[in-house]
Amino acid sequence: MWVALTEGWLSIVAHRHKPDHLLVRARNPKHITRTFRDADMYIITSADYPFRADVPREDVIEFMSRRLEHMTYDNFKNTIDKQDYGYREVVNTVWSVLYEYGISYRFDNTSSYFTEDSSDSI
Numbered sequence: 001m002w003v004a005l006t007e008g009w010l011s012i013v014a015h016r017h018k019p020d021h022l023l024v025r026a027r028n029p030k031h032i033t034r035t036f037r038d039a040d041m042y043i044i045t046s047a048d049y050p051f052r053a054d055v056p057r058e059d060v061i062e063f064m065s066r067r068l069e070h071m072t073y074d075n076f077k078n079t080i081d082k083q084d085y086g087y088r089e090v091v092n093t094v095w096s097v098l099y100e101y102g103i104s105y106r107f108d109n110t111s112s113y114f115t116e117d118s119s120d121s122i
Contacts (some may be wrong), residue, residue, distance in 0.1 A: 003090060005067070006079040007034035010051050012060060016040070022060045025049030035063070 005009045008031025014020040024039065026032045029051040032041050039053035073079050077095065080088045 003064075004076070004094070005031075005035060006076075006081075007031060008087060009090065010035065015054055018054055020057055021054045021059050024053045024055050024060070026051045031087075036060075 001012045003012055009024060010031055011025040013023050013025070015023045024032055024036060025047075027049055029041060029043075032039060032051055032053050034054055036055050036059070039055050041051055041053045044052060076115060077091055078090070082088065104116050104118055
């Protein structure tokens with residue numbers, strides 16, 4: 001699962017060897033240390049996401065639940081620190097790519113995506 005947060009971009013997946021933990025991964029170490037402050041981060045330099053932490057599943061659930069419960073912003077991109085130019089650019093690029101992806105669905109309101117019997121699901 002990719003998670004875009006004010007503090008950074010995380011990839012969170014099931015841990016292969018610890019079923020009660022999730023593997024939290026990032027390309028910038030601050031994205032983990034800002035989010036899971038108590039986690040022991042380690043580095044695998046050859047990995048696509050070199051910065052990693054094994055975080056108890058319940059801690060991730062609690063963090064995400066708390067974040068959703070206390071959300072007050074109405075524009076995510078504006079929550080990112082203007083000083084963190086690189087991350088702001090990443091988020092804006094992802095937004096742009098997804099906007100382009102959605103254009104064909106936006107203007108085709110006759111498509112099967114707007115009917116209840118659509119087989120396209122998550």
